[in-house]
Amino acid sequence: MPPxxxxxxxxxxxxxxxxxxxxxxxxxxxxxxxRDIRPILSTHCFHCHGPDDASRKGGLRxxxxxxxxxxxxxxxxxxxxGDPEQSELLQRIASPHADEVMPPPEAKKALSAAQTDxxxxxIAEGAPQxxxxxxxxxxxxxxxxxxxxxxxxxxxxxxxxxxxxLAPAPAADPRTLVRRLHLDLLGLPPTPADVEAxxxxxxxxxLERLVDRLLASPxxxxxxxxxxxxxxxxADSAGYLNDTLRPNxxxxxxxxxxxxxxxxPFDRFTVEQLAGDLLPEATLEQRIATGFHRxxxxxxxxxxxxxxxRVKNAVDRAATTGAVWLGLTVGCAECHTHKxxxxxxxxxxxxxxxxNRTAERDVPAPRPAELAAYERKLAEWEAERARLExxxxxxxxxxxxxxxxxxxxxxxxxxxxxTLLRPEEITFITEDEERLFPPNDDHSVSTGERDPVRTRxxxxxxxxxxxxTGFRLEALAGLGEKPGRSRGGDFHLAEFAVTxxxxxxxxERLPFAAARASFAAKTTPAAHTLDGDSTTGWGxxxxxxxxxxxxxxxxxxxxxxxxxxxxxxxxxxxxxVLTRFRLAATTAPGxxxxxxxxxxxxxxxxxxxxxxxPADRLALARHVARFxxxxxxxxxxxxxxxxxxxxxxxxxxxPVLVAHERKTRVHLRGDYQRPGExxxxxxxxxxxxxxxxxxxxxxxxxxxWITDPAHPLTARxxxxxxxxxxxxxxxxxxxxxxxxxGERPSHPELLDWLATEFTRLGWSRxxxxxxxxxxxxxxxxxxxRADLEERDPLNVLLARQSRHRxxxxxxxxxxLASSGLLNPRIGGPSIxxxxxxxxxxxxxxxxxxxxxxxxxxxxxxxxxLRRNVPYPMLTxxxxxxxxxxxxxxxxxxSPLQALTLLNDPVFFAAAEALATRLAEVPGDVDxxxxxGFALCLGRPPAPAELAALRRHHDDQLALGDARAAxxxxxxxxxxxxxxxTRE
Numbered sequence: 001m002p003p004x005x006x007x008x009x010x011x012x013x014x015x016x017x018x019x020x021x022x023x024x025x026x027x028x029x030x031x032x033x034x035r036d037i038r039p040i041l042s043t044h045c046f047h048c049h050g051p052d053d054a055s056r057k058g059g060l061r062x063x064x065x066x067x068x069x070x071x072x073x074x075x076x077x078x079x080x081x082g083d084p085e086q087s088e089l090l091q092r093i094a095s096p097h098a099d100e101v102m103p104p105p106e107a108k109k110a111l112s113a114a115q116t117d118x119x120x121x122x123i124a125e126g127a128p129q130x131x132x133x134x135x136x137x138x139x140x141x142x143x144x145x146x147x148x149x150x151x152x153x154x155x156x157x158x159x160x161x162x163x164x165x166l167a168p169a170p171a172a173d174p175r176t177l178v179r180r181l182h183l184d185l186l187g188l189p190p191t192p193a194d195v196e197a198x199x200x201x202x203x204x205x206x207l208e209r210l211v212d213r214l215l216a217s218p219x220x221x222x223x224x225x226x227x228x229x230x231x232x233x234x235a236d237s238a239g240y241l242n243d244t245l246r247p248n249x250x251x252x253x254x255x256x257x258x259x260x261x262x263x264x265p266f267d268r269f270t271v272e273q274l275a276g277d278l279l280p281e282a283t284l285e286q287r288i289a290t291g292f293h294r295x296x297x298x299x300x301x302x303x304x305x306x307x308x309x310r311v312k313n314a315v316d317r318a319a320t321t322g323a324v325w326l327g328l329t330v331g332c333a334e335c336h337t338h339k340x341x342x343x344x345x346x347x348x349x350x351x352x353x354x355x356n357r358t359a360e361r362d363v364p365a366p367r368p369a370e371l372a373a374y375e376r377k378l379a380e381w382e383a384e385r386a387r388l389e390x391x392x393x394x395x396x397x398x399x400x401x402x403x404x405x406x407x408x409x410x411x412x413x414x415x416x417x418x419t420l421l422r423p424e425e426i427t428f429i430t431e432d433e434e435r436l437f438p439p440n441d442d443h444s445v446s447t448g449e450r451d452p453v454r455t456r457x458x459x460x461x462x463x464x465x466x467x468x469t470g471f472r473l474e475a476l477a478g479l480g481e482k483p484g485r486s487r488g489g490d491f492h493l494a495e496f497a498v499t500x501x502x503x504x505x506x507x508e509r510l511p512f513a514a515a516r517a518s519f520a521a522k523t524t525p526a527a528h529t530l531d532g533d534s535t536t537g538w539g540x541x542x543x544x545x546x547x548x549x550x551x552x553x554x555x556x557x558x559x560x561x562x563x564x565x566x567x568x569x570x571x572x573x574x575x576x577v578l579t580r581f582r583l584a585a586t587t588a589p590g591x592x593x594x595x596x597x598x599x600x601x602x603x604x605x606x607x608x609x610x611x612x613x614p615a616d617r618l619a620l621a622r623h624v625a626r627f628x629x630x631x632x633x634x635x636x637x638x639x640x641x642x643x644x645x646x647x648x649x650x651x652x653x654x655p656v657l658v659a660h661e662r663k664t665r666v667h668l669r670g671d672y673q674r675p676g677e678x679x680x681x682x683x684x685x686x687x688x689x690x691x692x693x694x695x696x697x698x699x700x701x702x703x704x705w706i707t708d709p710a711h712p713l714t715a716r717x718x719x720x721x722x723x724x725x726x727x728x729x730x731x732x733x734x735x736x737x738x739x740x741x742g743e744r745p746s747h748p749e750l751l752d753w754l755a756t757e758f759t760r761l762g763w764s765r766x767x768x769x770x771x772x773x774x775x776x777x778x779x780x781x782x783x784x785r786a787d788l789e790e791r792d793p794l795n796v797l798l799a800r801q802s803r804h805r806x807x808x809x810x811x812x813x814x815x816l817a818s819s820g821l822l823n824p825r826i827g828g829p830s831i832x833x834x835x836x837x838x839x840x841x842x843x844x845x846x847x848x849x850x851x852x853x854x855x856x857x858x859x860x861x862x863x864x865l866r867r868n869v870p871y872p873m874l875t876x877x878x879x880x881x882x883x884x885x886x887x888x889x890x891x892x893x894s895p896l897q898a899l900t901l902l903n904d905p906v907f908f909a910a911a912e913a914l915a916t917r918l919a920e921v922p923g924d925v926d927x928x929x930x931x932g933f934a935l936c937l938g939r940p941p942a943p944a945e946l947a948a949l950r951r952h953h954d955d956q957l958a959l960g961d962a963r964a965a966x967x968x969x970x971x972x973x974x975x976x977x978x979x980x981t982r983e
Contacts, residue, residue, distance in 0.1 A: 031122040034133045034744055040119065042340050042740040044109045045102075050740075051344065052337035062089075063342065063740065065129035081127040084120045093119070132341075133745075134327070134738040135686050137712045138752035152757075153775040156750040157798050166787070169780040169800035174199055176983050177779055178210065179938040180801075183982045184726055184773070185214040187223035187810045187859075188817050192934040211773055215766045218826050221261030224765065226809060226861045227725055228256050230889065231324045232273075232292050235865045235882035236830050239297035240304075242432075243845050243868040247829070251365055251654045252291030253861075254827040259289075266718055266763035267707035270325065274706070275699035277658055284365055287656045293317045294360060294655035297867070297883060300432040310434070311672040317355040318348065320885045325706050327717035327738035330684075335670030341739035342686040349666045350682035354702050357681065359436040359660035366650035367828075377647040388639045392625065395635055400621040407624050413605060414595035416551075416588035418472055421461040421566065423583070425660075429456040436660065444476060444582040447485065451577050453492070457570045459583060464562040467587045470512075470553040471498060471568070472594065475540070476580040477547045479626075479636070480643025486576030489544030490521075494537035494573040496529040496552060503563030510554060517550040518594040519543050526550050534573045545640075546627075549594040557587070598623075659698065687712070707763075713738060715755035719768065723754070724888060726772055728802030729794065736887040746796045782983050803983055805891055808877035809860025811980050812906060816857050818936045818974070819913035823854045830864040831855055834905045835871070843869040857906075876900045901975045914970035915963065925953060929969065936973045949973075 031037065041062050042050075048057040049067075060078055061067030068079040068089075076088035084090050092102040093116055103109040111119075122128075130136070143152055144159040154168075161168060172180065178198045182190040190198075198210055214220060234253060238244040259269055272279070274293075276286035296316045299309040319331030332338050333348035366374070423439040430452055439445055445459060475483040475491065482489025498510045517526035517538055524539035529550070540548050560566070568583055584599075586592065595602070601623050604616045625632030666676035681697040683690045683705060690697055690705040706714050717738065724730040731751045734742035745751045754768070761767040772778055782803035788795070795802050806814065816822035831851040840846040843866070850856075863871050867882055876896050880886035901907050917935065918928040929949050933941045941949060952972055956965035973979065 031118060031125055033122065033128055033130060036118050037122050037129075038132070038740060039744075040111065040115050044111060044115075046340045046740060048103075050339050051342045052339050053344075054336055055339070063340075065127075068127070068129060079123055079127050082124065084123045087123050090116070090120060090123065131686075132740060133748065134716065134742075135342075135712055137710055138716060138755040140756040141749040141753055143753075149776070151775045151777075152753065153750065153772060153777050156747060156753060157775075157777045160747055160750075161797060161799055164797055166792075166797060166799045168776070168798075169783070169785065171776065171779045172781045172801065172983070175939045176781070177207075180983060181210060181214060181773060183806065183810065183814075185211075185223060185769070186217055186219040187226070187807075187813055188219055188822075189814050189936070190938050192931070192938075195934070195938050207774060207779075208770075211770055215770060218261055219824070220766075221257040221259075222826060222859060222861055223810075224725075224769075225253070225257040225260045226807075227721070228260070229253060229861070230880050230886040231320075231721075232256070233295050233320070233882050233885050235295065235867050237845070237866045237868070238300060239867040239883060240299040241301050241844055241868075242299075243843060243866060244298070244300050245845060245847075245866075246655065248362075248365070248652055248654060249291070249295070250827075250829050250862075251288050251652070252295070255285060255288045255291070257827060258285075260765065263764055263766045266758070266765060268763075270707050270714075271700070271703040274321065274703040277656060278698060278700040284363070284654070287363060288365060288654045290657040291655050293320070293355065293358075293657055295882075296320075302432045304432055306429075306432075306434045308672065311356075311667075314352055314355040314358075316884075317358075318352040321355075321702075321706075322351065323736045323885050323887060325717060326687075326713045327720070327732070327736060327742075328713070329737055329739060329741075334667070338739075340741050343684050346666055346677070346679060347682065347684045349664060350679050351684075351702075353664035353679055353681040354697070354699050356664045357660060357662050357698070358657045361436055361438075361656055361658045362653035363656055364649070364652070365654035366652050370650035370652060374647055374650055381642075381645070381647055385639070385642055388642055392632070392635045392639060395629075395632055396618070396621045396625045399625055399629060399632065400617055403629055404617070404620050404624050407628055408605065408620070411605070413602070414593060414597070416586045416592055416595070417602070417606075418584035418586050418599060419465065420599075421459070421463060421568070421583040421585060423459045423461045425460045427458040427460075429458065430454060436658070440580075442582070444474075444580050446580045447577045449485065451485070453486075453572055453574060453576055455572050455577050457577075459566075459568040459570075461566050461568070461583070463560050463564055463566045463585065465585060465587065466559045467557045468554065468560060468585050469557050469588060469590055470551055470586055470592045472549055472551045472584045472586065472592075473570070474582045474584070475548045475550075475578050476582060477545075478643070480640045480646065481579060482544050483540060483546070483548055483579055484544065484576045485579055488541065490539050490541045490575055491578045492524065492537045492539050492572055492575035493529055493550075493570060493578065494534040495532070495569070495571040496550075497569040497571075498552075499567040499569070500558075500560060501565045501567065503561065510558065512552045513555045514553045514591070515550060516553075516592065516594055518548045518596060534571055537573060539575060547598070551592045551594045553590050553592045657699075709759040715758045715763075716751055719754040719758050720751065721887065722765070722768055723772065726769070726778060727798070728804045729796070730888070733796075736885075747798075801983075803981060805877075805893070806980050806982055807889060808874040808879040809863070811877050811901075812860040812873065814979065815901075815907055815910040815974055816859075818979075819910035819970075820917055821857045821910055821913045822859070823857045825855075825858060828862070831858050831862050832864050833871070839872060840869055845869075857909075873900055873904050873906070898975070901980070902971065907974060908971075911967055911971040911974055914974065915966040918966050918970060919963070925950065928966070929953065932970065932973050936976070936979050 045062050048055060049060045049062040050056070051063055059073040062078065069077065069081065071077055072088070078087060078089040080086040092100060093111055095101040098105055143155045146155045146158045146162070149155045149158050158168060175195055178190050178195050182188055182194065198206065201209065232252070234249065236246050236249050238246060272286045272289035276282055276289040279286055296313045298313065315331070315334055319334070322328045322330030328341060328343065330343050330348055330351060333343045333345050335345070337344040420443050422443050423445060426437050426439060426445050428435050428437060428448070428451065431454065445457065447457070473496065477483040484491025496515070499507055500510060501507045512530050515526040515530050519540055520526050521539050521541040524537055524541070526538050528536035529538050530552070538550060570578070570581070600619065604612060604620055607616060626636050663678060665678050668674040668676045681702070683702070688708065688710060690701060692701045705711070709715070717735070720730045720732050720735055724735055731745045731747050732738060732743060733746070757771070758768050777798055778801065780801045782801040785800060788799055792799065813822065832848050833856050834850055835848050840848055845866070860874065863874065865871070865882055870879065876894070878890045878892055880889055914932065914935070918932050921928045921931045926946065929946060930940055933939065949969065949972070953965050953969045956968040
């Protein structure tokens with residue numbers, strides 16, 4: 001007779017017995033605080049009874065053992081180790097009264113019976129409450145002995161599988177493995193020749209040789225550099241409404257690619273990005289590395305609060321540093337102490353202080369090709385200059401004997417002598433931007449060619465002098481130069497002011513009695529610079545072919561003791577800004593007059609004739625020839641015109657960070673306009689102490705603290721990121737949160753072993769990757785297993801490999817590579833692939849200079865990333881938002897992706913190129929189809945696949961166009977799920 005069906009709601013005896021045994025085993029196992037208890041307390045209790053003093057209720061703090069076991073405001077003790085019945089925590093959880101039960105009903109976080117039982121058992125077992133696992137230094141575990149496993153990773157993974165009663169998956173076939181390695185390490189598919197070479201290598205060590213070749217490829221730096229750029233929130237524009245372009249942002253991208261290719265140790269990689277400018281004798285490349293934190297957004301809209309924007313950038317830099325290197329959500333403590341992790345608001349602003357004491361600067365960083373072109377043009381220019389200089393030199397030599405003595409006898413030397421101010425810092429200020437830049441070597445200040453007419457420059461200079469009577473501003477102009485940046489060479493200095501700050505901190509704006517200029521146009525007299533009206537000012541229209549000077553006489557002499565700082569403010573409003581200026585002070589009695597002679601000529605004239613050097617005499621003769629001799633002026637005209645055509649030094653400039661002293665205060669409720677107590681740079685107390693090199697810690701101290709091998713977080717976070725890229729999921733599934741609300745490691749011993757191994761390997765990224773990809777765990781097949789469908793659907797236990805869709809840029813790269821269109825050139829400025837005009841319609845910046853020719857077919861990581869108008873193809877495939885650091889990309893599956901693969905211009909062009917490649921294959925249609933499979937998937941088609949592909953081709957061929965049939969077939973191949981999937 002047939003078996004009787006089971007009664008509804010009843011389990012077979014065998015199943016019921018298994019469940020009872022499981023329950024007994026679970027109850028017998030000791031409770032683990034990190035695994036079992038902390039997640040309950042974090043989710044249900046820490047919001048009101050955690051680290052945040054301001055929001056803590058009842059005086060109870062449950063995240064620390066001392067708090068949990070201490071008396072609350074009511075006198076009750078929440079946790080009495082070994083005595084659940086006397087523990088107030090359990091009594092309140094079980095209370096039937098709405099005004100007593102915890103969590104309160106309105107929180108809607110009631111505990112389940114199983115959670116309550118875990119808490120009861122934990123207390124009964126003594127309520128052990130160790131520090132959070134990630135705040136304890138990694139302990140290198142002993143490797144278990146596992147039959148058949150010799151690789152350290154395999155021994156640790158299989159030990160866990162054995163405890164779970166699971167077996168590992170078999171190894172992937174060689175074709176799958178070689179494609180997996182190429183995609184993981186290079187982001188490019190293997191060529192058919194690559195696959196066949198690996199299959200043909202039967203000697204021991206074939207896998208290791210393949211891995212070493214891939215690690216040595218320059219494309220490795222592109223693949224793994226792109227992972228880092230996600231964390232660096234790299235973009236080619238500044239964001240906000242203006243979304244101002246950053247044409248030189250690519251310099252940081254190039255640095256990352258090069259550093260990854262050179263396998264710069266991760267500790268050095270870190271130090272250079274956080275504090276490369278502070279290293280002794282920092283190189284240009286080390287300064288470019290600090291561009292990591294110049295990737296933050298910048299609001300340069302007219303009328304924007306510049307101080308708010310600066311503060312927000314410093315907050316972003318602190319939060320990003322915490323997420324990327326520490327795996328902590330420290331940004332949650334910006335407005336209040338962290339609700340779940342032991343990071344107070346004060347400690348957040350101590351971390352913020354490291355970045356508050358910085359300034360942004362752009363430093364010249366011409367690329368080798370630019371320098372070569374410049375030097376070639378300069379050599380041609382110099383040859384012409386020498387030809388034009390020859391008659392001038394001859395005439396000057398004659399003047400030294402005939403004209404100079406007569407000229408000198410007719411001079412009346414001014415009484416004033418001037419002492420140059422030596423600026424330490426210049427601040428450029430407009431309505432929508434503020435930045436710092438350094439002075440020139442001769443203590444002059446060069447403005448920017450594109451500085452707007454409404455610009456203010458504030459020059460900070462230390463100064464100590466007694467009896468100062470006035471200041472001088474020189475509007476400098478060398479041969480072929482104009483003193484101003486207007487089209488006619490004029491400028492408009494609207495206002496001039498000097499503020500003195502004494503060593504004690506007192507500030508005073510200095511009062512002036514008069515201003516006098518060497519020359520002024522009728523409508524722009526010198527006095528307008530002191531009238532308090534920014535619509536008037538001093539200009540030199542009519543004499544823009546020479547330098548000029550203006551002096552500002554103080555109402556009375558002033559003494560400036562040592563330690564005084566002067567802040568000289570030059571405001572421009574109309575016409576243009578000064579091209580280059582220099583400041584000086586004098587103690588000469590008034591009235592002060594701007595002499596026509598440069599200081600260097602005055603110095604020669606002050607020297608007795610007998611004591612003058614040949615260089616002195618030559619300087620006098622050159623001055624006379626240029627300014628006081630008709631023939632000399634005539635000879636200088638073509639020379640001046642030639643100097644005006646001097647090749648321009650490449651404008652490429654790297655955005656970097658520099659040190660800038662600034663006090664830091666806690667921002668109450670995160671509001672910078674509500675300053676609290678002053679804090680110095682520091683780190684959270686829960687982590688190892690920071691050792692400063694000086695009285696106040698700086699970013700270099702911070703970077704070295706982060707990369708100290710004893711630091712419990714850095715190496716763990718770094719190896720977790722690498723594991724994530726190779727296995728599709730991190731050992732810690734929340735790579736940006738190693739704190740209380742983050743997930744625990746799936747394999748804690750493996751994570752700690754890898755962290756200690758990473759530092760033992762000298763922080764070598766390539767060595768660690770080589771270690772991981774040569775393990776049998778990595779080489780497993782990725783096919784889903786029926787025995788894991790319900791038990792481990794996310795592959796946490798690593799009983800197989802993971803199968804996932806390629807990232808956005810790599811989807812594009814594999815299409816270009818398989819079709820033969822890929823331009824493999826590495827580095828350089830971003831490209832602008834075809835983009836429909838309507839995409840730019842909603843952005844303020846609508847320029848998109850489409851890249852033509854082979855340059856348009858460079859890798860996806862080089863596509864211009866505009867924050868407000870992201871490239872649609874990349875967005876469709878889940879490219880991250882570059883406004884914040886991305887430690888793990890999302891993966892979605894949408895119809896829009898299929899439409900993109902079918903219709904995006906780059907994929908259509910790839911299909912056409914692939915069809916051309918297939919048409920060139922000798923033999924019949926099947927040979928061409930097999931070659932298409934090899935190019936796109938790295939394997940031959942199965943008979944059923946080949947038959948289906950042939951039917952598709954024949955259906956298209958029936959329409960009468962052989963070329964169109966191949967094109968349709970190529971499009972099908974490029975749209976296969978397997979084509980955009982890493983198996």
